[in-house]
Amino acid sequence: MTEPSTREPENRSSAPLGDEAVRRAFERLPHGLAVVAPSGAMRTANAALRELLDLPPGLATCRAALGCRVPTAGRPGAGCGGACVVASALARGEDVVDVPVTLPGGGRALLSAAALDDARRAAVLEVVPIRMARRAAPGVRIEVLGPARVRTAAGRTAGGWLDQRPGQLLRYLVARRGGSAAVDDIAEAIWPDAERTSVNTTRHLVHVLRGLLEPGRAPGRTCASIVSVRGGYALDPAQVTVDADEFAAAAGAALARLAAGDAEARAALEAALALYGGDFLADEPYAEWAQDERERLRALAGRALRALADLAAARNDLGAAGAYLERLALMEPFDSDVHRRLIALSLREGARSRAVRRYRAFADRLEHALGATPEFTLADVLADKAAAPLADPARWAREDEIRRAMG
Numbered sequence: 001m002t003e004p005s006t007r008e009p010e011n012r013s014s015a016p017l018g019d020e021a022v023r024r025a026f027e028r029l030p031h032g033l034a035v036v037a038p039s040g041a042m043r044t045a046n047a048a049l050r051e052l053l054d055l056p057p058g059l060a061t062c063r064a065a066l067g068c069r070v071p072t073a074g075r076p077g078a079g080c081g082g083a084c085v086v087a088s089a090l091a092r093g094e095d096v097v098d099v100p101v102t103l104p105g106g107g108r109a110l111l112s113a114a115a116l117d118d119a120r121r122a123a124v125l126e127v128v129p130i131r132m133a134r135r136a137a138p139g140v141r142i143e144v145l146g147p148a149r150v151r152t153a154a155g156r157t158a159g160g161w162l163d164q165r166p167g168q169l170l171r172y173l174v175a176r177r178g179g180s181a182a183v184d185d186i187a188e189a190i191w192p193d194a195e196r197t198s199v200n201t202t203r204h205l206v207h208v209l210r211g212l213l214e215p216g217r218a219p220g221r222t223c224a225s226i227v228s229v230r231g232g233y234a235l236d237p238a239q240v241t242v243d244a245d246e247f248a249a250a251a252g253a254a255l256a257r258l259a260a261g262d263a264e265a266r267a268a269l270e271a272a273l274a275l276y277g278g279d280f281l282a283d284e285p286y287a288e289w290a291q292d293e294r295e296r297l298r299a300l301a302g303r304a305l306r307a308l309a310d311l312a313a314a315r316n317d318l319g320a321a322g323a324y325l326e327r328l329a330l331m332e333p334f335d336s337d338v339h340r341r342l343i344a345l346s347l348r349e350g351a352r353s354r355a356v357r358r359y360r361a362f363a364d365r366l367e368h369a370l371g372a373t374p375e376f377t378l379a380d381v382l383a384d385k386a387a388a389p390l391a392d393p394a395r396w397a398r399e400d401e402i403r404r405a406m407g
Helices: 020-028 047-053 062-066 085-092 165-175 183-190 199-213 243-259 265-273 288-314 318-331 336-348 352-370 378-383 399-406
Strands: 032-036 042-045 096-102 108-115 123-129 140-143 149-152 155-157 226-229 232-235 240-242
Touching: 032 047, 032 062, 047 123, 085 096, 085 108, 085 123, 140 243, 149 199, 165 183, 165 199, 165 232, 165 288, 183 199, 183 232, 199 226, 240 243, 243 265, 243 288, 265 288, 288 318, 318 336, 336 352, 336 378, 352 378
Parallel strands: 140 240
Antiparallel strands: 032 042, 032 123, 096 108, 108 123, 140 149, 149 155, 226 232
16 A cells, blocks of 8 residues: 555545435445545545444544555565555556455455546445455345245245246245255155156256246356255255244244243244244145144244243233234134133133133134034133133243153
């Protein structure tokens, strides 16, 4: 980096930052950015760069901020060393991209620079810590809690090809994530009534789906989202995120916090349930290959709702307890325990008419769907202790442990 001239005044108002929206974007970007004069004087820097380099309020020269020094005998170079990216960009008018450097406070970063205008009166400098540069976000996001939706580099997709065979294949791979799907199993799931489906037909469908998930992939480049595994295919978890996994991780962690007596467990449970947008692959209600995963996630959501209802009842917040149980009743319309507790809450609030209506509605539903009657009567609810606050809301966090103990 060349030494800055002391004769050149630092005029921040001359930095061509554009309108207010551009200035806000400049300030809020997560990577370090600065506008640098040909002398090396920083005209402005965003918050990320000020924090990364611990810049003083009056800014600094680019060379001082990056700790640049030219390598000499017995002393290695630092920062840009003898190859100043700002000077190079302004001298040639060409972008300089991802030059690795060592920062004054330790650690490594990538520097990029480009002239900010045709007259080369200033350059924009980008400083990206290598730890950030390596943490590339997965390229495909799939939402399967509720109707399927996909976000790729081309934007968000709902319907369209998702309702056709490529979308069916994607749903099947999501249901089999964590493992691989054999070609024969894929064919059976996509063409269940076909007498014979060739391996080439299945492979062609995989090829089509790969192109839809990675529309900008260069010809001949390997698809990162769908990988070939031992005669089958699988989604690469490093490149594909699935909302069902995010919900399961959040709900599991929240239930663990509840079991440990964490005071923030309730907030964590509520945050986890906010991720549950509906049943797994709700647009494939009859697909047998989706049932196990659907039941697993539904049960996890049910445990979180039951725990929250218990916590609300224990603090005598009957309205919140009822709201959680009503949501659970929609998920489990034939579950006697849920409806019994809803009726008990109504009685506890003194809403006897509502309790009678709930009981009759539940009885009618059982009769029409199963030809059965409720396992309890209104008199049973009045007589038992179901309306009392439960002493151990964390039992739902330990449900798996309890089931194993019971055999």
